[in-house]
Amino acid sequence: MVTLPLIEPMLATPGTLPPAREQGRWAFESKHDGQRAIVYLPGDGSLMLRARSGADITAAYPELLPLGTALGAGVAAVLDGEIVALDDDGRPDFERLQARMGLSGSPAKAARLAPDVPAHLMLFDALHLRGRSIVGLPYRERRRELESLGLRGSHWSTPGAVTGHGEEALRATKEGGLEGVVCKRLDSVYTPGLRSRDWIKIRNVRTVDAIVGGWVPGRGRLSGLPGALLLGEYEGGVLRFIGSVGTGWNDRERALLAELLRVAAVDECPFAEVPPVAGARWVLPRLVGEVAYSTRTKAGLLRQPSWHRLRPDLAPPEGA
Template sequence: MEDWFNRKIKPMLAVRGKPFSSDDYIYEIKWDGTRCIAFVDVGKKRLRLQNRRLIEIAYRYPELDFFDFESQNAVLDGEIVVFHNGKPSFPLLQQRDHVDSRLKIEILSKRIPAVYIAFDVLYTASDGWIMNLPLVERKKILDELAEEARRVTKSEFIEGAGVEFYRKAIEMGLEGVMAKRKNSTYQPGKRSAAWVKMKKRKTLDCIIVGWLEGEGVREGKFGSLVLALKSGDKLVHVGQVGTGFESDFIDWFYEKLKEIEISKPWFEAEFKRRVHWVKPVYVCEVEFLEVTEDGKLRAPVFLRLRDDKGPDECTVEGLYGLVD
């Protein structure tokens, strides 16, 4: 018998696009969360949560009541989200993402609890693997297995009216909308044009390759982070980000950066202050206004670390809006 519970699955990914309407697509909210595949064994009360990098993260979210949500064993695709005033919160999610202490996890699970929003199902005990079924059929199966739970729910969707749905989502202060072709199969690890993300903000995931020494209140810490993208085997400089950090994050992340400091520079560039280079381990998401003519990000703002994304996924193609 196949060991469905321990299978490694990379989630299907979307391309970026502009708002559109089509009767061939369904539309759902794009949640600002941590993407992960959920392996739920209802009978044995076992749970695995696997992020995009195939790292197990279930231990961080003990409050997620999957065994109440599912009527049978299943593998789901969805997002872990932390809400504040009815909307997803980046800063609060960040607090949950970087905690390993059992005591802190227990405290945070009560103080800022997360929700898992399921938008796809890849396997059920009764149907087996269903990734080759059309999306609309997988959605029906998800409806059938879903039951009332406090911290796990399913993503609602509409058909056809994508432009209007996107407009309303942005008015509500949400990140954007996902458009998914009704007859699309699930393609693990593939970035497919069958799924289109329509986002208000220009954001990019970048590799952190160094830091500039801070001044004033940040003296003795980092003032800004040096950002890069991969181009073949090389790292290409795309600028620095010095805003968007919370003070607690600066203190915590500065210690992490010192652990991976190296002496050899990644590229030649002029900096106003001393640069400390680091191994290309961490990925962060930044918001920016535009890309300048020399390939730098204009007015970038730090949004969050991306524990679920590896440096190899951050390429120069993303700089020009081809992928995200």
């Protein structure tokens, strides 16, 4: 059996699209909301998956094991990709995937869940192929090598990448309900374990005008100041909890929020159901803020929320 080198995943830097005049030097790939995996194919029919942490997660995804024979006997490779669970419309759904993650120590449970919540491996880079490392090759050449493998199956695929046209690529992912794009310099090498500006990730952001119904005090130097705000939306005349936000404001904004919360303090929870949040303090549901987020869970909670700004121009619904 071939002994393959362990390779840490290269990481992307959050940012914005390259200038239009430079986009011909970049490729644009869809960003998938899942679990990063380095894929080891020794060429003997076996397969090993390692998470970003380096942990062996192979046993959590038994439906991916047939990939071990997809390249044919004797063809060894190390590939980079993202494991996702698709929703009914074929879009990655991180909430669905969470049911599969962390099951490496429970292979029987993973096997039981696989038919109902199947995993799919999106492959996007080749790092080692046919006995040689190719991390030092430019992205365009590594991509060509990956596509030449023809890896497309019921539980794995090689999604396309486009060169140039970044605005169109980003808009297409937003319209398609995808997480965003990753921009990759065509001449960039693969730098294992490092966060590089040769890869730039851009998330599609949604916003909601949320009503503040409570807060949780911060700790340490933030004692007495809000560490997080508890958010809600009115639905059927009642305030429904949609999550908490604890990032996105500076010290001045935090101090302003603290004063507004102090004035609005009440003893009774304004939410229809008391959120399971330790140490919560309640306020009259009169403050409205614009909050950015990536997606919502099936329960309607905001994922990756970030405070954007107060909306003093908006008021909660009449009679609320």
